[in-house]
Amino acid sequence: MENRFRDEADISVTAGRGGDGCISFRREKYIPRGGPDGGDGGRGGDVIFVADHSVNTLYDPFRVRSYQAQDGGNGESNNRHGSDGANCILKLPVGTVVRDAKKLNILCDLKTPGMQIVIACGGRGGRGNKQFAHATRQVPRIAEEGTPGEERKLKLELKVIADVGLVGLPNAGKSTFLARVSAARPKVGAYPFTTLNPEIGVVTLGEDHHIVIADIPGMIEGAHEGTGLGDKFLRHVERTRTLLQLIDCSALADTKPGKAYDIIHGELLKYSKPLSKRPRIVVATKVEDAEAEERADALDTYLKKIKREKCMRISSATGKGIKDLLRRLANIEKTVETE
Ligand SMILES: Nc1nc2c(ncn2[C@@H]2O[C@H](COP(=O)(O)OP(=O)(O)OP(=O)(O)O)[C@@H](O)[C@H]2O)c(=O)[nH]1
Ligand SMILES: [Mg+2]
Structure with missing residues (x-):
């Protein structure tokens, strides 16, 4: 099937x-x-953007690049007011940042579902000659023209908004973890770059307590220079409060855990310093046997050396450690909210 995920679009x-x-x-x-x-003439329609949870790609605006609201109708005899033009309403994913295409300043950020913004205002209808009649001008032969509607060229950029972002090398087990803890069903595969688009999952931690987790494609060394799928998907974890760095500790992993840590940390650092400093939990994945425990121990030794907290150990296959990890996330999210 054609990949319909787009996170950028230029439109007018x-x-x-x-x-x-x-x-x-x-x-x-x-x-x-x-x-x-x-x-009088009718008002021109507005172009309105609405943040809608049911949309998760900028594919439509990427494909159809121009949006136009309807013109207002002209006034008519017998005091008939022209009809108002219909608005043009465009549904966009929550997390869409709207910029002026030339100046690149942010015009609006559709952060919350249901948020609406009039991005281009319809023109005013002109007054008919009835309005120009007064005692000294009883036969007015003048009327106004309607004013043009606003026109803008825009750059749309989707930056997913989530509480937790998953980062790691390809095959680390990011998508499997997301599938284990949420209703999301991302593709899982025993080969690198299974995930091609960001995926979102909602995890229920308790009554009225949910967290949103974003899964992104795996990164490899040199991602900031465009190697592999590059680091462009990191924009989708830029707006998260916590990062989970998943590291494959099974014997099958191609990369040693310490090295895996360094590669991703390096890529985060090169992409954005603030992102590299975001609260981050290191998670050893696929910890199911003594060998994996040993690798996780070695990872802990390395983390201690670089003054990071110990890793958490999980297996998405057996469920080991998953509850503890979710509990830890729940606590972090709570502290952040009350800050
Ligand atoms: N034994 C075991 N295998 C796992 C576990 N988690 C993931 N896997 C396997 O590891 C492979 C990669 O898993 P994915 O979840 O697709 O990895 P990913 O990090 O999303 O990979 P990319 O999308 O390519 O970046 C798959 O074959 C999974 O079945 C686990 O806890 N235990
Ligand atoms: Mg994946």
Whole structure:
């Protein structure tokens, strides 16, 4: 199936033009000089962005690059007001950042579901000649034109918003962990780069306590230079409060745990210093036998040397350590919320 995930799109939006006012005079039998009766033009429609949870890609705006709201109708005789133009409503994923395409300043950040923003305002309808009539000008032959709608060129960028972000080498077991703790069903495979797009899962920690976890494609050394799938997906964990760094400790892992730690830490550092300093829990994965425990021990020794906390040990296959890890996440999320 075609990959419909897009996290960038350049689009143009044009609001509707206001309708023109009308010049008209009443003409009826037995009323020889009817007054002015030209109606006003209708308002042009707005272009409105709505943050919607049911959308998770910028594929539509990537494909259809131009959005236009309807023009207002012109005013008509007999004081008829022109119809208002229909708004153009575009649903975008929560986490879409909207920038001016040239200046690149942020115009809005659709952070919360349901958030709405009028990104281009419709033009005003012109007044009809009825409105220009007064005691000294009883036969006004003037009316206004409607004003044009706003027009903008925009750059849309999706930056997923989640509580926890998963990072690690390919095959570390990120997607398997997400599938274990949430209803999300990301693709899992015994080969690198199984995950091609960010995935989101919601974990229920208790009544009314949920956390959102973002899974991104695995990274390899040189990701910041575009090696592998590159580091561009790191933008999807930029807006998380905690990172989980997953490290394969099974005997099958190609990379030694300490080295695996360094590669990802290095890539985080090169991508963004603040991201590399984000609270991070190191998690040893696939810890199911004595050999894996030994590798996790070696990882702990290394972490101690670089003054990091010990790793947490899990197996998404057997469920070992998963509860403890979720409890730890629940506590972190709580402390952050009350800060
Ligand atoms: N034995 C065992 N195997 C696991 C465990 N977790 C994941 N695996 C296996 O490891 C392989 C990779 O798992 P994924 O979850 O796809 O790894 P990933 O980190 O998402 O990989 P990418 O998407 O390629 O970055 C799969 O064959 C999984 O079945 C575990 O706890 N125990
Ligand atoms: Mg994966």
